[in-house]
Amino acid sequence: AQSVSQHNHHVILSEAASLELGCNYSYGGTVNLFWYVQYPGQHLQLLLKYFSGDPLVKGIKGFEAEFIKSKFSFNLRKPSVQWSDTAEYFCAVISSASKIIFGSGTRLSIRP
Amino acid sequence: DGGITQSPKYLFRKEGQNVTLSCEQNLNHDAMYWYRQDPGQGLRLIYYSQIVNDFQKGDIAEGYSVSREKKESFPLTVTSAQKNPTAFYLCASREDRVEKNEQFFGPGTRLTVL
Numbered sequence: 761a762q763s764v765s766q767h768n769h770h771v772i773l774s775e776a777a778s779l780e781l782g783c784n785y786s787y788g789g790t791v792n793l794f795w796y797v798q799y800p801g802q803h804l805q806l807l808l809k810y811f812s813g814d815p816l817v818k819g820i821k822g823f824e825a826e827f828i829k830s831k832f833s834f835n836l837r838k839p840s841v842q843w844s845d846t847a848e849y850f851c852a853v854i855s856s857a858s859k860i861i862f863g864s865g866t867r868l869s870i871r872p
Numbered sequence: 873d874g875g876i877t878q879s880p881k882y883l884f885r886k887e888g889q890n891v892t893l894s895c896e897q898n899l900n901h902d903a904m905y906w907y908r909q910d911p912g913q914g915l916r917l918i919y920y921s922q923i924v925n926d927f928q929k930g931d932i933a934e935g936y937s938v939s940r941e942k943k944e945s946f947p948l949t950v951t952s953a954q955k956n957p958t959a960f961y962l963c964a965s966r967e968d969r970v971e972k973n974e975q976f977f978g979p980g981t982r983l984t985v986l
Contacts, residue, residue, distance in 0.1 A: 769912065792973055804915075804962070804977040811973065850914060852975075858903050858922045858968060859930070860975060864914035 762787040762855050766863035773841055774871045781836040781866050783825075783851035793834040794852040795825055796862075804850070810834065821845070843870045875899070876978035878963050883983045885957075893948045893981045895963035903966040904946035905975065906930075906938065908959040915962060921946055922968065950983065957985045 765784045773779060785791065795807040808819025815827040825836045834851060851863040876897045885891045897904065903922050907915040907930075917930030921940040935954025940946055946965075950957045960982050964975040 766914070794974060803979055804964075804975075806974045809974055852915075854973060858920060858966070859917070859928070860905065860920075860966075861917065861931075862907070862915040864912065 762853065762859075762861055764851055764853050764861050764863035766849075766851055766866050768866045769864070770867045770869070772869045772871065775843055776840050779836070779838040779841050779845075779868070781849055781851075781868070783834045783836065783863060784832050785834070785851075785853045785861075786832065787853065787855045789855060792854040793825075793827060794854075795819065795823070795834075795836050796850045796852060797847045798850070798865075799847045807836070807849070841868075841870055843872050846870045876963060876965055876976055878961075878978035878981050880981060881979065883981055885983070885985050887985055888952045890949055890951050891957075891983065893950065893961055893963075893983070895946045895948065895978060896944055897946075897963075897965040897976075897978075898944060899965055899967070899976060900943070901965035901976075902943070902968045904940070905964040905966070906936070906946070906948045907962045907964065908932070909962055909980070910959055918948065918961075957983060959983060 763786045792811040794809045796804045798804045810817045810827045818824045850865045854860045879894045905920040906918040919938040921927035937949045962980045963978040966975045
């Protein structure tokens with residue numbers, strides 16, 4: 761069965777530190793990959809997505825992610841985090857038949 | 873003003889009662905989804921529907937039922953058979969095209985079973 765793993769459950773960083781959140785998926789076919797963010801008290805919203813082409817994808821608010829097919833990974837990165845990046849981050853994959861699976865989420869806390 | 877609405881925002885029910893959560897979208901999306909969100913477990917897929925009058929079980933469908941009689945609506949019933957129904961429930965919809973296939977989420981319904 762397809763699955764998505766986010767190994768970091770809670771990450772705590774200082775402002776201006778660099779960020780990398782891990783995401784691995786298990787599915788051998790063609791996938792579309794997503795990162796969503798949920799700010800405190802707000803809806804889930806899309807950060808970025810990959811469906812084909814350049815494996816380095818840039819999203820909103822300075823985030824980017826790299827699709828590495830050989831590693832089944834789609835890690836999220838940001839060179840310098842801000843206090844306003846405090847949120848929960850979810851990786852998701854669509855494989856076949858419109859089924860979308862989410863990872864367990866990573867809570868990011870930024871120290872001012 | 874397009875979007876997804878879920879009602880009510882908070883819902884309380886007694887144990888043993890069925891309860892139906894509403895989800896409506898005016899985005900003209902074909903696909904709709906129900907997830908439950910529990911701390912530390914992310915979003916788990918309950919049911920999804922790719923088209924009117926058709927739906928499939930997700931990973932945790934036991935104790936839930938859905939219907940898709942209209943494109944705009946995808947109500948979720950939490951039955952008395954669901955062993956742990958207290959949770960935050962999220963509805964989403966998606967336009968089923970490769971370049972526009974991200975999901976849009978509603979604000980959620982927090983269900984508490986007393």
